[in-house]
Amino acid sequence: MSLNTAHANGGVLIHAGESILLFAENVEIDFHGKDEATFKGRKKGKLYLTTHRMIFNNKHMNDTLASFSFPFVTLSQVELEQPVFGANYIKGKVRAQPNGNWVGEAKFELHFNKGGAIEFGQAMLRTAQMASSNNTGPDQPPAYAPPPSAYYQAPPPAYAPAPNGYYGWAPPFAAFPNQPPANTVYMTDMPPPYPGINGYAAGYSGYAQPSAPAVPTQQPAPSKEQEAAQSAYYDPSRPNCAYVPPPAYYEPPPSYQDHNGKKND
Numbered sequence: 001m002s003l004n005t006a007h008a009n010g011g012v013l014i015h016a017g018e019s020i021l022l023f024a025e026n027v028e029i030d031f032h033g034k035d036e037a038t039f040k041g042r043k044k045g046k047l048y049l050t051t052h053r054m055i056f057n058n059k060h061m062n063d064t065l066a067s068f069s070f071p072f073v074t075l076s077q078v079e080l081e082q083p084v085f086g087a088n089y090i091k092g093k094v095r096a097q098p099n100g101n102w103v104g105e106a107k108f109e110l111h112f113n114k115g116g117a118i119e120f121g122q123a124m125l126r127t128a129q130m131a132s133s134n135n136t137g138p139d140q141p142p143a144y145a146p147p148p149s150a151y152y153q154a155p156p157p158a159y160a161p162a163p164n165g166y167y168g169w170a171p172p173f174a175a176f177p178n179q180p181p182a183n184t185v186y187m188t189d190m191p192p193p194y195p196g197i198n199g200y201a202a203g204y205s206g207y208a209q210p211s212a213p214a215v216p217t218q219q220p221a222p223s224k225e226q227e228a229a230q231s232a233y234y235d236p237s238r239p240n241c242a243y244v245p246p247p248a249y250y251e252p253p254p255s256y257q258d259h260n261g262k263k264n265d
Helices: 117-132 224-231 256-264
Strands: 011-014 020-032 043-050 053-058 067-071 075-081 089-095 105-112 185-187
Touching: 011 043, 011 053, 020 117, 043 117, 075 117, 089 117, 105 117
Parallel strands: 011 185
Antiparallel strands: 020 043, 020 105, 043 053, 053 067, 075 089, 089 105
């Protein structure tokens, strides 16, 4: 798991080849077992279930915990709680990724103010099970590594889930019919360094090795041909057409140190 590596421009930052399966708003998260101020207090925001992980984005981006990435390979002891008194919730334990801006492990609880904890939790467990069956790496989570290039606003088809589901299973879209606003999803050209529902994404070259922590850096603007190749997509229902939106590149998300510096000013 990594801290403050999955947000950009008030939206979510995902990998190339990663799809968003479910999107939930008004979700609250609590952490236990960590003394750092970053993990103190209940956080409220948005929760994404992707083909490779869960991502929590804080509603308050000036918080020292702006985003939290939960790769399935870092999760354990995940349970769906249905108390006699009180709302259902998800709980579990997560391990830190090397270079992920925190160390150790923490317990967490996810509360859904609009309901849907059981449906989301069951979908997450099913997705994690399929992803874990594709894991050919070591038991330890891979080190976090920043994307080698800039990120861009992704068109919805680039991260939409498979319309026919996965191996006979489909996410519970009826419980979570909403999708993230189209202008709030950003993507890098870097594939996830851990497996997803369909295994490792194209372009994956092995687990990243620990090195000095870093964050994505802004790169020079690509050529017109490169821009078109990065952002174009094909609609099979219109074989004679291709959509090539004008790409827009942005500043990288703030480093953990910069984020804390602004908070303390």
